[in-house]
Amino acid sequence: MKWTFFHKLGSPRWFYDIAGRHCAWLMMLSVVLLCIGTIWGLVFAPEDYQQGNSFRIIYLHVPTAILAQSCYMMMATAALTGLVWKMKIADMFIAAAAPLGAAFTFLALFTGAVWGKPTWGTWWVWDARLTAMLVLLFLYLGVMALRSAIEYSDMREKSTAILVLVGVINIPIIKYSVEWWNTLHQPATFTLTEKPAMPPEMWVPLLVMVIGSYLFFTSLVFQGVRNEILQREARKSWVKKLLATEGSTSD
Amino acid sequence: LSTLQTFFEMGGHGLYIWLCYGVGGIIFLLLGVSPMLARRRVIKQVKQLHRRLALASAIPSDVNEKE
Numbered sequence: 001m002k003w004t005f006f007h008k009l010g011s012p013r014w015f016y017d018i019a020g021r022h023c024a025w026l027m028m029l030s031v032v033l034l035c036i037g038t039i040w041g042l043v044f045a046p047e048d049y050q051q052g053n054s055f056r057i058i059y060l061h062v063p064t065a066i067l068a069q070s071c072y073m074m075m076a077t078a079a080l081t082g083l084v085w086k087m088k089i090a091d092m093f094i095a096a097a098a099p100l101g102a103a104f105t106f107l108a109l110f111t112g113a114v115w116g117k118p119t120w121g122t123w124w125v126w127d128a129r130l131t132a133m134l135v136l137l138f139l140y141l142g143v144m145a146l147r148s149a150i151e152y153s154d155m156r157e158k159s160t161a162i163l164v165l166v167g168v169i170n171i172p173i174i175k176y177s178v179e180w181w182n183t184l185h186q187p188a189t190f191t192l193t194e195k196p197a198m199p200p201e202m203w204v205p206l207l208v209m210v211i212g213s214y215l216f217f218t219s220l221v222f223q224g225v226r227n228e229i230l231q232r233e234a235r236k237s238w239v240k241k242l243l244a245t246e247g248s249t250s251d
Numbered sequence: 252l253s254t255l256q257t258f259f260e261m262g263g264h265g266l267y268i269w270l271c272y273g274v275g276g277i278i279f280l281l282l283g284v285s286p287m288l289a290r291r292r293v294i295k296q297v298k299q300l301h302r303r304l305a306l307a308s309a310i311p312s313d314v315n316e317k318e
Contacts, residue, residue: 027283034279038272043258053261056268060275100282107278111271118267216279223286227293234297235304243298 012229013238015089019222026219033212040205048202049104057115059206063213065108066137069171071217075143075167079161089225091157092232094164095147096224100217102140109133120184128177129185132170135153139167145220 041059048055075094082090112130113123124130143163150156178187189206190196196203233239261268 031283042272047262052264054264054267056261056264056314057271060271064275103278103282106277110274114267114271118264134271150265216283220282220286223290227286227289230290230293230297234300238299243294 012088012092012233013236016226016229019226023219023222023226026215026222028221030212033208036234037205037209037212040208041139045202046199047204052120054115054118057111058189059209061108061111061115062206063209064104064111065133066190066210067213067217068101068105068108068133069174071097071104072136072139072167072171075101075164076171079164082157083161083165088232091160092225092228093221094143094160095228096221098140098143098147100220100224102137102144104217105133105137105140109137116184121142125184127184128181129174131236132174135170136167136174139163139170142167155186 020075037059042056045056047053075097078090078093078097081087082094109130112133116125117123145161146163147156147160150159178185189198190203190210230239259265259269
C-alpha cells in the first residue's frame, strides 16, 4: 500500500499546491462542456414524442440531481475519514462542498418543479422522491447552519461529521424511492449497468452535461478547500511566506 | 426570424424551459464566481493577521509587560 499518498493527502500544504495547479483548467474544461451540452440539448437533440420540448429540462435537472446526491456521499466519506484518521482536509472538504450541494439540490428541485408543471400538471407533490430530495436540501442547510453557529474547534469538526453521517440514511431513500413506492417520478435516467432508454442523440448531450457538472464541482471544491486552508493555516510559516512573496497577485 | 421565434417558443414549453435555464445559469454563474471573491477576502484577512502578528513581535517585550 502506498500510504505516503494518504499522508500527503492529509497535508494541507500539499493539497493547496495540487488543487491550485488543477482548478483553472478544470473550470475552463467544465465551462466548455456545459456550453456544448446546453446548446446540444436545447437546439440539436430531438423532441421527445410524449413530452415535447419540456423534456429538454432534463439536461439541467439530471446532472444537478446526480451531483446533489454524490456530493453528499463524498461529504459522508470525508466525514468518516475525518473521524477515523483525524484528517483536517476532510473537514475543509465538507465546508467547501456543503454550499455547493445545497445549490445543486435546490436547482434539481426547482427544475423538477418547473418540469412537473407541464408534464404532471402540478409544480409539487409530496411524493417520496421529491420529499427525500427536500430533506437532502435541509441536510445541506443544516450542516452549513451548524458550522456557522460554532467557532472553529475540534467539537465543530466532530459534530459536523456526525450530522453528515446520520444524514446518509437519506441517500438510499432518494435512490430507491422510485422503486419502493409508486411515485410520480420516473425511474433513473442513467444506470451504470443498462443502456439508456433513449436514443444517443438524446443521452450523449446529457452525458456531456453530467461530466461538465462534475468537473465544475471539482474545480469549485478545490478552490473552496484552498480558501479554507489559507484561513486555518494562516499562522503557519508557509502561508506567511506564500502571501509575502506572491504579494498582491491573486494567485 | 420565424425559425428563431419557434425555437424560443419551444412548442409552447418555452416559458418552463427558459425559466429553468435562466435560474440554472444564474446559479452556476454565482457558484463559479464566489470562490474567487472568497479568495480575495481570505487573502486580505490573512495578510491583516500577518501584519498584526509582525507588529506584535516588533514591540519590545518589556513594553508589553508594562501594559
